Every structure is written in structure tokens, then in C-alpha cells.
Amino acid sequence: MDPVLPREYLSDHEYPLDPRQADHIVEAVSYYNTSLRESVIWLSRTEEKTVAIWASMARPFPRHTEKTLGYLDTLPLEILLKILESIDLRSLFEFRNTTARARQVVDSEKYRRAFEDGYILFGALVKMEWWTKVSLYDIYKALRTSACEICGEYGGFMSILLWKRCCYMCLRTAPELRMQSVTNVRKYYGVGKSQTNQLTQLQSLPGFYGMSNASQQPRISVVSVNETAMFFGRPPPEPKMWEGPSKCNFIASCPLPFVHYDASSQPVIELGVSCLGCYWAMSQKDIPTLSFKKDELCEKIYTRDGFLRHFQWCKPAQRMWKTPELLRPFASIFIRDRGTDLLEDEGILQ
């Protein structure tokens, strides 16, 4: 797929990429956009008190266990795992507590990975009591799919209520992903609790949401605008409900890494990177920016390969790569925002 770039930034020809330089290029001219990540549900591994318990979640009791799973004992492990993958996370957790053997079966490498890689999603699901609606299979599938379900570009986020992977721009603007508070639905549709109770509602977590990091401490209920319109059989009566930015979109979503496997079957966890070249060019007065909206370019994130494809056509990024002094002012961004450092801080990479 050809990278989408504003014409002002498009290079005249495809940059001849030397595969040996790829890692250095990614390291030098991409950065990790934390502000996007922090505008949705954000659970920090280092700050949360619950960290220790999370870490122990995927560890079996260290002892020999006999087969004591009652009726399930005769099933081959492979079938048993399929059953456990398809039950909801809450039931899985309950099953895990039945015996030491159950704990051992559940705490497989695969489970540990899903838990580690998708820890924000996992934590959000539990805290929002949404884990009764999602199975381990759903989580695996979400982690291993990279594309935004709306536009097909790389999607680094998850709209939890709708269970759709999405990119930041679609999360912010796509009508399909739109959320609203139940309070607004009642007000604008002029309906009561008994009716809104029939909609799928997600309870927010206290936090700061949206690009303005607006505080939302009391828990509120949010619903999908699409589902609401279908339920009432008419479009939202107030443009406010479905136009313009809605904080509720951010309240109902979280960052989601993309997990795939390299040639030696080692898992690769991608949190998505942004282009420092584009970021830099937007601050340069001599580079015109007429054909696009700055916000939209800022919120674009890529997989490693996607970024390299972008780099091959991104004139500002290429310029930075060839002119190291241009990179110097961004040292602080590197320290704060570089994905690998962050991963290390969070204990994902050891």
C-alpha cells in the first residue's frame, strides 16, 4: 500500500532503503506519541498498585499437579484450551481458581502473552466489568490484527464497547465509532431510564480523556450512537450528539499494541510510532502546509514496516535522516517518548 502523504512532503522518488539501516532510521526519525495514548484509557504499569497482582496473574502455583479437572480430564489439552479460549475472561478467571491444575492449564505461554501484551486492554476490561463479554480468543484476535476496522490503515487503538480496532483519526471522527453519554441520550431523545437500559452501556473509568485531557472522575455510562439510533429507529435528534469531538469516544477506548511473529517465531510487540519528519516539518515556516490538517498528520501512527514505507516517500523525514543536526532539538522527545524506553520502563521488554 502506498503511503498517504501531503503533497508538500512527498519526495520526488522512492528512497532506496538499505535494510541494514532500517533499525537506525526507525530509531532516529520516528517517535512515540504518548499524548495520543494518554488521551484514552491509560493504565500505567509502574504506578498502579495492582501491578504486582497483575504480574502474578499468569503464574501457576509452583508444584506438581495431578489431573483433577473432573469431567474435563479425558479431553486432550488442545481441546481443553479451545474451550477455555472461548469462554469469557471472568469465567476463565473463576475456572482458573478451581484447582492448581486448572491454574496450570490456563497459565500457558499464550495466555501470559495475551495478558502481558494487552495489559491496558485487559486491565480496562476487568475494571469496567466488561470482561464477561470478551474471551481470550477475542483478545488474541484483536492483538494480532493490525488494521483499523474502519479505514484499513494501522490502528493502534481499541474501541472497547464496539470491540473494533481503530486508528486515532477514526476513533475521533468516524460516525461508526461514535459514543455518547447516556445522560445526553436521555436528554436529546427525551426518553427515560427504562429505555436507555436496553442499550449496551459501558461504565467509564476515572481519568483524563481526549486531546485536551479533560478530567472525568465520576463514572458515567456511555453508549454507541449508532446502536442508539438503530434502537430508537431514528437518527440522533441533536447534531451535538453525533457531530464534533466527543469525549465519550476516548472514554470507551484504549491503546492496543499489534503483536506478530518474526522469522524465528519470536513475538514482536508494536505500539506504533509517529514520523518525526512530519512533526518537524509542521513547525517550519518555509515548508507550506496547505493540503492537509495538522492534527490529522500528528495523530498518524505506523507499524515499523509501515513507518519505513512512509519514510521512503517522506521528504522531511529523509532530510532529517541525512542532516543529524536537525534531530538535536528533539532529544527530549526521544528520552520521553521513544517506544523502546517506554517499553523498558513498563517492564514489557526486559
Added chain:
Amino acid sequence: MADNSMVTLMAADHIEIQATLQAVKQCATLGTMLEVLDEQQTLGLPIPVLEVSGEALKKVIEWCEYHREDMVVETEQPGVAAQILTSLPQWDTEFFANIGDKDLLIKICNASNFLEIPLLLQYSIFVIAQALRGKSTEEMRAFLNIENDLTPEEEQKIREDNAWAMPQN
């Protein structure tokens, strides 16, 4: 041999079960076996399925007879994760509802794995998962006939986990 001709299967407990050839072909294991065997020599002889109990085989064949017109589809392709079902067709829902006995359900699941009947395997996995959904640890122990083998220290650890995971308790 025509598809509607009858064959005899022999289960573990020497129970003989009659089935149409078409139904038997739903079981990939048996289908392959029949292709390899010399028809003339084996005609009329019961096909041994000694790994499966008569009770379970009877149910499996009942399912295969109903589904005998179906295309045998692989529910799983290499590299593609299996779809998780959200519901079963009506006939199959009733089929499983009539089983009732957990032990038999597990046996059917095992038999469909052994006989390679992808759809029946997928359905039985769904039904077992469905039965576990929404049950508490205690309810699961009772339902599955599991004996609690946890030490007091392990129980304590689980209570700590619960404090995190289930703040409402």
C-alpha cells in the same frame, strides 16, 4: 458403493450401529479408511471404532445422519484462527439439549476429535464452553466434579487476586 448403502460400525463395547455410507463419510477418519480398504473384501464386515463407546457413537452417528448432506468443511485452516461461534442452528441446539449427561457430552467431543468431524467438534466445544460461562469457582467445581486440591496458602493467594479482580465482593 452407493452413498445410501448401509454400513455397520462396531463400538468399544461391541455394540453394532448401522449408518449410511454418506453419514459415515462425515467422519474424515472413517472416510479415509473406507477409501483405502478393498470394498469387495470388507463388504458386510463391521468397521471397528473401538475407541468410542456405543452410547457416544450412537449420538455421533445420529448427528452425522442429520448432517450427511453437508459439505465437510474444515473449520480451521492453518494460520487462520478458528471462529468462535455465538450460537448453534436449531436442530443442533436440540440435539445437545437432549444429551443432558456431561460425561456423554465430553465423550462426543472426544469422539468427534478422534473421528475428525470438524463441525461436531466445534459445536461440542461451544456447548461445553456455554455450560461453563457465568459460573463461579464453586459452581464450576460442583458442575465438573472437581475436587479442590488447593492448600490454605494457595487459597489465600486466590483471595488476594480476587480482591483486585472483584472489588465488589
